[in-house]
Amino acid sequence: MTGKIGFILGNEAIVEGALVSGATFFAGYPITPSSEIAERASRRLPQVGGYYLQMEDEIASIAAIIGASIGGAKAFTATSGPGFSLMQENIGLAVMAEVPCVIINVQRSGPSTGLATKPAQADIMQARWGRHGDHSIIAISPSTVQECFDLIIFAFNVAETYRCPVLFMADATVGHLREGCVLRSKDEVEIINRKRPPEGLDEYYPYKADEDLVPPMATLGGHYLSRFHSSSHNEKGLPTSSPEEAKDLIKRLYDKIEKNKDKIVKYKTFDVDGSDYLLIAFGGAVRAARQAALDAKKRGLKVGVLQLQTVWPFPAEYVCELAKDKKGVVVPEMNMGQIIGEVRKAVPDAIPVVGANRYDGEPLAPYEIMKALDEVLSL
Amino acid sequence: MTGKIGFILGNEAIVEGALVSGATFFAGYPITPSSEIAERASRRLPQVGGYYLQMEDEIASIAAIIGASIGGAKAFTATSGPGFSLMQENIGLAVMAEVPCVIINVQRSGPSTGLATKPAQADIMQARWGRHGDHSIIAISPSTVQECFDLIIFAFNVAETYRCPVLFMADATVGHLREGCVLRSKDEVEIINRKRPPEGLDEYYPYKADEDLVPPMATLGGHYLSRFHSSSHNEKGLPTSSPEEAKDLIKRLYDKIEKNKDKIVKYKTFDVDGSDYLLIAFGGAVRAARQAALDAKKRGLKVGVLQLQTVWPFPAEYVCELAKDKKGVVVPEMNMGQIIGEVRKAVPDAIPVVGANRYDGEPLAPYEIMKALDEVLSL
Amino acid sequence: MSRRSKEVSWKAFLREESLPHQWCAGCGYGVILKSMLYAFEKSGLAPKDVVVVTGIGCWGKADDYLYTNTVHVTHGRALPIATGIKVANPSLKVLALMGDGDSATIGGNHLIHSSRRNIDVTAIIANNLNYGMTGGQYSCTTPLDSRTSTSWYGDPEPALDICRLTETAGASFVARTTVYHVGTIERYILMALSHEGFSLVEVISPCPTYFGRYNKMPKAPIMLNWLKDKAISIERAKNLSEEELSGAIVTGVFADKKGHSFLSRYNEIQARAKKDLEGE
Amino acid sequence: MSRRSKEVSWKAFLREESLPHQWCAGCGYGVILKSMLYAFEKSGLAPKDVVVVTGIGCWGKADDYLYTNTVHVTHGRALPIATGIKVANPSLKVLALMGDGDSATIGGNHLIHSSRRNIDVTAIIANNLNYGMTGGQYSCTTPLDSRTSTSWYGDPEPALDICRLTETAGASFVARTTVYHVGTIERYILMALSHEGFSLVEVISPCPTYFGRYNKMPKAPIMLNWLKDKAISIERAKNLSEEELSGAIVTGVFADKKGHSFLSRYNEIQARAKKDLEGE
Amino acid sequence: MAIPEGEIMVVEGKKFRIEMRRDRCKGCEICVEFCPKKVFEADELGRPVPVRVDDCIGCGACELRCPDFAIEVKSKGVS
Amino acid sequence: MAIPEGEIMVVEGKKFRIEMRRDRCKGCEICVEFCPKKVFEADELGRPVPVRVDDCIGCGACELRCPDFAIEVKSKGVS
Amino acid sequence: MKYEIIFSGIGGQGVILAGSLLGEAAVSCGLRAAQTQAYGVSARGGFTKTDVIISDDEILYPYALTPDLIIVLAEPALLHYLNVSNDNCKVIYDSSIIDASKYDLDKRYFGLPIVEIAKELGSARSANILSLGIAASFIVDISLEQLDNVLEKRFRGKILGKNIEILRKGIELGKSVALTR
Amino acid sequence: MKYEIIFSGIGGQGVILAGSLLGEAAVSCGLRAAQTQAYGVSARGGFTKTDVIISDDEILYPYALTPDLIIVLAEPALLHYLNVSNDNCKVIYDSSIIDASKYDLDKRYFGLPIVEIAKELGSARSANILSLGIAASFIVDISLEQLDNVLEKRFRGKILGKNIEILRKGIELGKSVALTR
């Protein structure tokens, strides 16, 4: 499969991208609209010597990929809202024990069972805050089938680089979209693997971080003994209740994401230079946003689009930088307004920020964004 | 137990308050530092003809209280971080199916297993955003043992009034604190019970709301047939995939909380009139904040305290109103800074907002708040 | 034959206006639903006395077609929710309708602990040997090596025997039949409804759309005949070796024990507690 | 007696510097830990080949005292995590150490599905008949009517028989003993370690601090003698009625079946898949 | 052709009357297969028609087995 | 009195030597109860002392049963 | 160049397959294509549709806003498209299974006996392939060769042969309609 | 009037009980009281402590910031309180089980053979009640009657009698220390 173009589903492109990343382990529990990921993974992984595990539920699924990653594999799971909610506790485990893995949420309309087959982007705040305890998290969101492929590779790369779970927040509009997609080969993309400790150490401290705040991860069954821990622990991986050690750990886990934001945050801009208005969107909503910007151009308006490929950590400084000389900002989302809260925090009070929201299970349309833009124009 | 004073744990006061509220059903799974709630409930409930169920896990626990509430009981559960994370999916069910119930989270230090016996307030953003899909939620937080008693009654009352789950966000500093507490009797407090449909309707529509946006809840086994539904549903409680109906439902569920904010938001102020600085805190941190304000007074500073007894919905307008003529705001929290984000959104850009945070498992101390106040002074 | 209606007619429990139902052509769920309605009729229950809790799955849509109290919940959680309802309101007859995925895969923990607790709830498990709702993936009951949408090369996991498991865990009434053996469905459900303690009826059901299609049985009649061929009564099974039984569907009543339901035990707890309170 | 060390000495697996351990006086967990170390020694394994996954609970603290690879996870999830490790890295010997609450109450679903899957992992369940870590609440294995910190008036729920349940679910090696029968712990663990497929050893352990104290056995020796009295070998149990067995602790090997572990089955899947790929 | 909702096709036999709600029938052919007297035959769209209704012995198998509440067999004595 | 860490109490018997890590011992009295020769007796704080070490037959029960890695029984032939 | 095409019908008719084959052929011809699908209880006979956008430029919004062509294979689907806004849109419905006389359809609506023709050509189930041909005929830039190619990837043996034949018939039919454009 | 008192020791010594009895007695006397506890692996012999704040006014911060009295029943606890900042604080440690000679303690530290005295009075396990008495002696507003009352609620029979006696001995001891204040 070298560089060939496929006309495939976003969900399928995710699997192909994961394979190129070197993923050999998938564990999941089917759920609409993510099931094609499981289905393709079940067929593709054993072909390449990998494993597809269908677990008894989503808790077991996230647990199994954490285990597989500890065991040395690149591992991923896929789910949607209800399953994502069930995974929260153990996403926290991956954060605390510093286990790289990728969790895909193909978002559908909620709350609860909601409209099980219909798209939404209403789990994006949950991605940030869904589990207990202080921590930061990485979330990435694709808007095209090609991005499903390219960004899942990026997701695996950052997971491996920062020894942490990465949330891949797709949605049903992209997961169930078929488009042409260049299926790049391993040689055509950058693949990052987890940092290993140097050989010949007297003692390997599994949680002793390098300057990048990330501790090297030893190969299980290799020369060093490894320890992984869900409680507050010291550098040796032994539990501690020392306030200092506890604080240092939480702070490092937070900082290794926040202080490396530059490298984690990925975005795209369209016509932002010299534009008067800015649309800020992520995932499926980007498509409508770009169409709306084009339509607005026909009306003589200068509208730029900022696509957040990385949603968390949120690039507040960059958003502020980009927005501060605009006349107004519109935030199109397929939810009641979630990321708009971050935009509002980032953007100076003086600049109007208006949402273009849809939460009835239907994809957001360009005209709705235009309406929001008109609202901004009228302010 | 009429109006007598007990010297009891916050966790115990919660159970006594729940009993006064008329709660007859508890289902839970033990976890530090909430277990005394289960323990006391297991002893007290059968004494009054109620039921204590120890379920197989926290998912079953929240499910059982949802069932019990549907069955007609006032029901509650108690947990801490890991269990709270596991409950998220079915808290969403209670939101969607509109089932009144109270979920107590005695917060401890995370993420993951963290410092299992030590206090924190780091699940408060999770309380707001922990589950998938758009919705609003109510969260209440006590700062004294007396408030454990009084506010749990309030929690049951709002749950019953608005037919929704209410999150009672205590923390280990309060749950494991013993203080004198007036154990008021049923006659001394206001007890609200769920609204029932009028008799003699031709057909009862289980999800047809009154003007207050809340649908009356029929007695199960009574005259009308009831329907409860986790998917998008119409007024009859039948599933729908109509975008209009889906939207109306989500919007109503959101509005019934947000538009009734006045009645749901409960707070206390201390010396805010004429003060130059404002401390905004909730739960256990209030104690340190009030001490710090007192200490500051000795230094000649005028510092007021706003205690958010209701944290969600967040009273942004009121916070803005109160803060807008202050020289600065400090937000003390036993976390890395969570509610401060809401305060920042609410308060005009010009007013400095500084956090006083502690997240090493130790309770926040007054001097740490003083330090933050000094930082504000220096701005 | 139209049914003899001594009590409330089965039709009173059916939301006819919701028909045709959304199940596929040849899906066995309509048959199970109808059998349950027949059992309701015979049970002497009125719609308002009945609470049907459904999980998520094709079978979980059964509540759409019912005029009883209905509670449509999250995937896997029907049993603990039914438990709460029953305990809070013991006068109601509470049923939990679950697919095999719902009850035994994601919901397996609640299944064993409900069995152990012997909670006074009736579980009706429609086992179509795969996940119908999400497109035919394998389930914990999918026969070893079967093809499904996630086991293109065969399912590497052996199937769970729901009846043996729940019996071992302590369920006091356990029975299994198939949609082919249609008359027994009603009979077992009726027995379950009158049982005190946890009762469970598992009905193996054809899913021609997925399980059938993936396994060379694309039409309902073929699947029904397959069920007929695979079925062995529990009495006959007793004299067969494990090998002879491999792949068979053992049908019949696995357990039917009286007494000591959760509620009866909890009554004692309450009595002791009240004494304790008086003694305080 | 100091141990004959043919292979790596058991002491090489022990983090002596972490002693004294945090378990209470008389807690049986130290004995189980030591027996496991002896089994490690005899197994011929080296510390780096061993991965011990622990859940949350008193027994879940065992990793603090081990020089092996250790993975301390969330409550109830040791088995699926162990599953992931083993599948990703089949050359490792993967153990899951769990309490009764961890393994069978909150973790019950993983327990039955790991059994069914016959995943090549060894589960060592320390069953102290209650939740030690959180202060002695009842568990799914607490004997009916026992007093605990949440069953002041007696536990209304019957106890789960972990061995019978997992055997029924498909576990291929299942054995139970008690801390009183100390020699058998090492023996069963050694058998489990050399078993292909899912192996499980349940050890009933005294918790004098909680279960003992609440049930008139506040000291370890009393509890050990109680275990001795309650124990009946599986051979003897075969000839006893259900009534005679009520309250007894049946010990011995419940299942020891060869072949068809998950990994061996998945190897076949991969072989078929590779053919499919070539055929594409 | 779409079948109007609620329309009942009544086919009278010698002893029994078969009433079919064809708007509910999905053509699974269970009745065709399991009628012991082979009363039904599938039409071109796979929908059963009781072509040999006179052979009907009123066993009710089709009614019982129809998953779609589409068949009722009525004894002609009763209305 | 606190027992210094790591200090080993060695009691020599005729055939066997009992080494006790009293800093690890928690006084559960299992060794006292289960020694077939009743070699141990509990001191005032409940900590076992091998008072009849000469009776020791080297069965190792105390070592095996001690949950705290506090006892080793050594044959005097071996070092 | 940009086309917005909708295939609609009920679950089981294979309209989504038709859409994906069209998109795939377009991509093989060097065009861009995006195909969305509305999931419902589709496997169980409910309304289904797929939007196919084909363009020589980047496709931004992937849903049909101003469809150029709508193919309707069942009555419930027709109900969805009774009020199409685009004046230039053609709506082709299967007159062999839809009685359109009760609707007041303007000249944008054409009835073709799709299932009947497919049946005549040997397979009523290939109505979707006939529809594919009809749709393909509207897009000059899609070559017959690539259409054959995608069919070859999807089908084997006798069915493949049938479908190749049916595809051609569809293109023919489509052209006859296009003439009235 | 405000007192900050800390009882400390290791798990199993009942220091938390002592604290809660003191608080309860205070509340019964119409005072305010707050009692916190540090949980650790306390049931398993680790360090435990409880802060008891007693005041006639509302208690804001419930932790002892400037303790007036610290009672130390085990060596690991003493280590926590070697550097108390408050000049007026008294630290009373159990000299029968702590060898304080290795520490350089100033005059705020007093050794009392608490366990030994308790043992003499019949129950080494009642060292916590002795401590309760010591602490109570420092707070004039707590009446002996209420202290007896809370003991009566907690204990029965012979143990109650013993504890009432031990309590009195504690108060006596406390007073003797207070004299040096």
Ligand SMILES: Cc1ncc(C[n+]2csc(CCOP(=O)(O)OP(=O)(O)O)c2C)c(N)n1
């Ligand atoms: C937490 C969660 N996980 C997954 C799903 C997706 N899902 C819906 S139904 C189902 C399984 C259906 O199988 P089964 O329970 O056997 O019922 P059937 O549809 O076969 O009747 C799944 C996996 C969900 N709704 N919620």
Ligand SMILES: Cc1ncc(C[n+]2csc(CCOP(=O)(O)OP(=O)(O)O)c2C)c(N)n1
């Ligand atoms: C999700 C979750 N729920 C609850 C807890 C609290 N908890 C910790 S250990 C434990 C039970 C301990 O019992 P068991 O597993 O039998 O082990 P033991 O302590 O008795 O050895 C519980 C309920 C937790 N840590 N996580």
Ligand code: SF4
């Ligand atoms: S998918 Fe299977 S189980 Fe679901 S309705 Fe269709 S035939 Fe029935």
Ligand code: SF4
């Ligand atoms: S509480 Fe029980 S299980 Fe836990 S360490 Fe103590 S004796 Fe052992």
Ligand code: SF4
């Ligand atoms: S059994 Fe029923 S649904 Fe099936 S073909 Fe016959 S009448 Fe139609």
Ligand code: SF4
């Ligand atoms: S068995 Fe061990 S811990 Fe117990 S008393 Fe004897 S030496 Fe001490």
